[in-house]
Amino acid sequence: MRRGGTDSGENPAGGQGLIAQLRRPPGGRDARIMLLALAVDRVGSGLWAASSVLYFTFVTHLSAQQIGVLLGVAGVAGIVGSPLAGRLAGRAPVRPLLIGCHLLRLATLGLLLVFTGFDALLPVVAATYLGDRAAKTLEMLFATQVAGDRRVTYQALSRSAANAGYGVGAGIAAVGLAVGTGDAYRVLILGDALSFAVAAALVWRTREPREPREARAARQAREPRDPGADPVRPARTASPWRDRRYLLFVLLDIPMNIDDSILAVGLPLWLVNRTSAPHALVPLFLVVNTVLVVVLQLRVSARAEGPRRATRAVLWYGVLVFTTCVGLAVAARGGTWLATAVLLTAALLITLAELMRSVSSWELAVLLAPGDARASYLGVAGMAQSVQKSAGPPLLTGVVMAAGPVGWVVLGAAVAGLAAVQRSACARRLQALPAPEPAHRGGAGASAAVGDGGPGADAVPVG
Helix, strand or coil, X not given: CCCCCCCCCCCCCCCCCHHHHHHCCCCHHHHHHHHHHHHHHHHHHXXXXXXXXXXXXXXXXXXXXXXXXXXXXXXXXXXXXXXXXXXXXXXXXXXXXXXXXHHHHHHXXXXXXXCCCHHHHHHXXXXXXXXXXXXXXXHHHHHHHHHHHHHHHHXXXXXXXXXXXXXXXXXXXXXXXXXXXXXXXXXXXXXXXXXXXXXXXXXXXXXXXXXXXXXXXXXXXXXCCCCCCCCXXXXXXXXXXXXXXXXXXXXXXXXXXXXXXXXXXHHXXXXXXXXXXXXXXXXXXXXXXXXXXXXXXXXXXXXXXXXXXXXXXXXXXXXXXXXXXXXXXXXXXXXXXXXXXXXXXXXXXXXXXHHHHHHHHHHHHHHCCCHHHHHXXXXXXXXHHHHHHHHHHXXXXXXXXXXXXXXXXXXXXXXXXXXXXXXXXXXXXXXXXXXXXXXXXCCCCCCCCCCCCCHHHHCCCCC
C-alpha cells in the first residue's frame, strides 16, 4: 500500500535501520549526496568548535575579552545569516546559494590563517558565522524540497549524520590539541576549510530540487487561467515579517532551544562550580549526547511526526527541560555519588529534550509557513536558534546560575510554561489552515488523510 508518497506501508522513520535509510533516504540520490556533504561539513564544525578558542588564545594571542567580543559579534552575524539566506532562496535556486556559502567559509578560514590582529579577524570570523547559519537554513530548504512529506525522516537522518560527523571532527581535533603547537592548530583550521571545499564539490553533484508541490500550486493559482484575458496583477507573496502569528511562533521557539546552552554551558559550569562531581565527567556529557542523537533520532522522529505529534512534542520538551533543571538543583545539594548520577541523568534528559525539539521546531516551522513563501519564512524561523546561541549562555551564567538551585527551578518552570503556550498557539494556527484538497486516486503524489499518525500525518496544507 502507498501512503503519503512513501514506497510501502511501513513507517518511514522507524521501519528500517539507520544505515539502510542512509543508503536510501527520502529524496533518493540527491538526498544521499547532500547527507554526505552535511556530514563532511560537520566534521569541519567539530574541528572548529574544539580548537577555535585555543587558536585565538595561543596562535593569534587575543585576550579573553577580545575573544568574547569576537564570538559575540560573530553570533549576531549568524542571526542575520538565516533570514538573509531565506530571502535569497526566494529569488534564486538553493543549490548554488549553498555552494556559495561553503566557498565563503572556505575563503574566510583561509584569511583566518593570514590575519592575526583583532581588527582584521573581527569581520573574517563574522563572515564565517554568517555563512555557517545561512548554510544551515539552505540545507533545511533543500530538505523540504527533496524529501516532501517525508521531511521529518530526512531531518532525523541529517541530524544523525551531522552528529556523527561532529564527533569525528572533535576526535581529530583532540589529537591536534594534544600536540599543542601553533602548526597543529593551523592544520586543524585547514582541515575545517578542506571540509567546506569537499562539501561544495558534493553539493555541485546534486540537481537543483524541484519546486515544492504546494508552492507550485500557490503560484499557479495567482496566474491568469485564460491566456486571452487581461493579465491580473499577481497577489503579493506573504511576508513573515508581517505575519504576527508566525513571528510569535519564532519568538517562543527561542526558549525552546535552551537545551543547547544547558548542555554546552550549564552542565559543565554547574558541575565545576557548585557540585562535588569529578571534573572528568564533563566530556561524558558530549559523548552521551552524540551517541544518543545518532542512535535515537530516527525513533524519536517517528513518534513526533505530523502536526498533532509535533505540537505534543513541544509539551514533552517543556517537561524534559523542567525535569533536567530540577535535577541540576538537586545535584548541588548531594554528595559526590549523588551529584554524579544526577548530572549524568540530566545529560540524558536534556538530550531527549533536544531530540524532541529538533523534530517539533522543524516540522512546525514548515507546517506554519505558506507554501509559496516557505524560503523566507524558514529563514526567519532559523533565527530562533541563532538568537538562543547568543542569549542563552549569558542568561545561564549571569542570571540562572547566579541565583543558585532556585534559578534552575525557575528556568525549568518558565520553559515548561512557554512550551504550553507554544503548543496552544501552534494548534490554533494549524486548525485555522484551509482544509486539504482531495487527493487524486492512484496518483504518485497522493497523501493520506490528516491524522495523528502514519506517514501522511504531516501532509497538512499550509497557507
